Amino acid sequence: MYLTREEENILNGEYGTTLQKAIEILVALGDIYGADSLIPIKSAQIAGVSYKTIGDAGLEWISSLKGTVKVPSVLNPAGMDLEDWAGMGIPESFAIKQKEIIKAYSELGIRVECTCTPYYLQGFDLSLGEHIAWSESSAVSYANSVIGARTNREGGPSALSAALIGKTGNYGFHLDQNRVPTISVNVECDISSSDYGALGYIVGKMISNKVPLFNLKSNPKKVDLKSLGAAMAASGSVALYHVKNVTPEQLHMNFDTPEETIVIEEEQIREVYESKASFKNNCDIVALGCPHCSVEELEEIASLLEGKTVNKEFWVCTSREVANNSGDIISRIEKSGAKVLCDTCMVVSPASENYRCMAVNSGKAFNYIPGMCKIESMYATLEECIDEAGDRN
Numbered sequence: 001m002y003l004t005r006e007e008e009n010i011l012n013g014e015y016g017t018t019l020q021k022a023i024e025i026l027v028a029l030g031d032i033y034g035a036d037s038l039i040p041i042k043s044a045q046i047a048g049v050s051y052k053t054i055g056d057a058g059l060e061w062i063s064s065l066k067g068t069v070k071v072p073s074v075l076n077p078a079g080m081d082l083e084d085w086a087g088m089g090i091p092e093s094f095a096i097k098q099k100e101i102i103k104a105y106s107e108l109g110i111r112v113e114c115t116c117t118p119y120y121l122q123g124f125d126l127s128l129g130e131h132i133a134w135s136e137s138s139a140v141s142y143a144n145s146v147i148g149a150r151t152n153r154e155g156g157p158s159a160l161s162a163a164l165i166g167k168t169g170n171y172g173f174h175l176d177q178n179r180v181p182t183i184s185v186n187v188e189c190d191i192s193s194s195d196y197g198a199l200g201y202i203v204g205k206m207i208s209n210k211v212p213l214f215n216l217k218s219n220p221k222k223v224d225l226k227s228l229g230a231a232m233a234a235s236g237s238v239a240l241y242h243v244k245n246v247t248p249e250q251l252h253m254n255f256d257t258p259e260e261t262i263v264i265e266e267e268q269i270r271e272v273y274e275s276k277a278s279f280k281n282n283c284d285i286v287a288l289g290c291p292h293c294s295v296e297e298l299e300e301i302a303s304l305l306e307g308k309t310v311n312k313e314f315w316v317c318t319s320r321e322v323a324n325n326s327g328d329i330i331s332r333i334e335k336s337g338a339k340v341l342c343d344t345c346m347v348v349s350p351a352s353e354n355y356r357c358m359a360v361n362s363g364k365a366f367n368y369i370p371g372m373c374k375i376e377s378m379y380a381t382l383e384e385c386i387d388e389a390g391d392r393n
C-alpha cells in the first residue's frame with residue numbers, strides 16, 4: 001500500500017505511540033483487503049461504547065490512548081442514558097464505569113453524542129460519494145444506501161484509528177466495483193412502514209453479505225429504509241443495498257440487472273409477526289427507536305400515545321441532540337408514562353435484562369434481543385406495540 005511521507009513518519013512513531021498504533025491498524029487492514037492507499041474521511045462514528053460490550057479491557061485500551069481526532073467523530077450508543085441512568089434501573093457500579101469510558105473518548109476530542117443515527121446530527125451531514133469511517137451497522141447501511149456516501153462496516157478500533165488519522169484504507173465499499181448489486185430482491189406485495197423491518201429481517205437471513213437491488217411495489221420513506229437496512233445488517237451482514245428508482249446510486253449509475261433473483265411474498269412477512277405472536281399481551285416491556293428515532297418518528301409516537309397511559313415499562317430511544325430539538329414532543333410522550341431514553345438503546349443496555357419479553361417494531365432489535373439480552377422479543381407494528389403497553393383512556 002502506498003503511504004505518503006507523512007504517513008510513513010506516523011508509522012515510524014515520529015508522532016507518538018497512539019498515532020503509530022492507529023496507522024498500524026489501518027495499514028494492516030488495508031493490506032488484508034488490498035487497499036492501494038489511505039484516503040481522507042469526512043467523519044467517523046465509533047462503536048465499542050457500552051461497558052456491557054467492551055468491559056474493563058476496552059476501558060483500559062481507550063484510556064491508554066493520547067491525542068485528538070482529526071475529523072468530526074461521534075460515539076455509538078452507551079449502556080445507559082448518561083443523565084437518567086438511575087431511572088432505567090442501572091446500578092451505580094455500572095454507571096461509574098460507563099462514565100469513565102465516555103470521559104476517555106471525550107479526552108480524544110470525540111463528541112459525547114452516543115447514537116446510531118449520526119446522520120441526524122449537525123456537523124455529520126453527508127453527500128453522495130463522500131468517504132467516512134462509521135461502525136454501527138445500521139448507520140453504515142443508511143450512509144451507504146440511502147445517502148450514497150461510502151464506508152466499510154468498521155470495527156470500533158478501526159473507526160477510532162481512522163478518526164485519529166483522519167483517513168481510512170481505500171478498499172471495499174469505497175470502490176465503485178464493490179457497490180454494484182449482486183442479487184435482485186423482488187417484493188411481490190405492497191408493504192406498510194412497519195413491514196420494512198420484517199422484510200429486512202427475512203432478506204438479511206437469505207442473502208448474508210450480498211448487495212441487493214430491491215424492486216418494490218411500495219414507495220418507501222427514508223425512515224422505512226432506515227428500518228430495512230438496520231434489520232438486514234443484523235440478520236445478515238448487508239452493508240449496502242439499492243432500491244430501484246429510489247436510492248441515489250441506483251438513480252445515478254447504470255447497474256446491470258444481477259443474475260441472481262429472490263422473490264419475497266406477503267406470507268413471509270406475516271410469518272415474522274406471527275413467529276412470536278404467542279407473547280401478545282404478555283410482554284412486560286415495549287421498546288421503540290431501533291435505530292434511534294428522528295424528530296418525525298418521535299412526533300408519530302407522541303400522536304399515537306396522546307390521551308393514553310401506558311401500564312408497562314415503555315422506552316423510546318433517540319439521540320440527545322434529536323431529543324433537544326424536539327420541542328414539546330418529549331413531554332407529550334412522557335405524559336403517557338413512557339420514557340424517552342437518550343444515549344443508549346434496548347440492545348446495548350444491561351437494563352433490558354430485567355424483563356422477560358420485549359415488544360419491538362424493529363427487525364434489528366427483534367433479531368438481537370434474545371442473544372444480547374437473554375430475553376424474548378416479539379415483532380409488532382408501531383400501533384400494536386402501543387396497544388401492548390396498555391391502557392387506553
Ligand code: F3S
Nearest residue numbers: 116138290291345347
Ligand atoms: Fe441503534 Fe441499538 Fe438498534 S445501536 S440500531 S438502537 S440495536
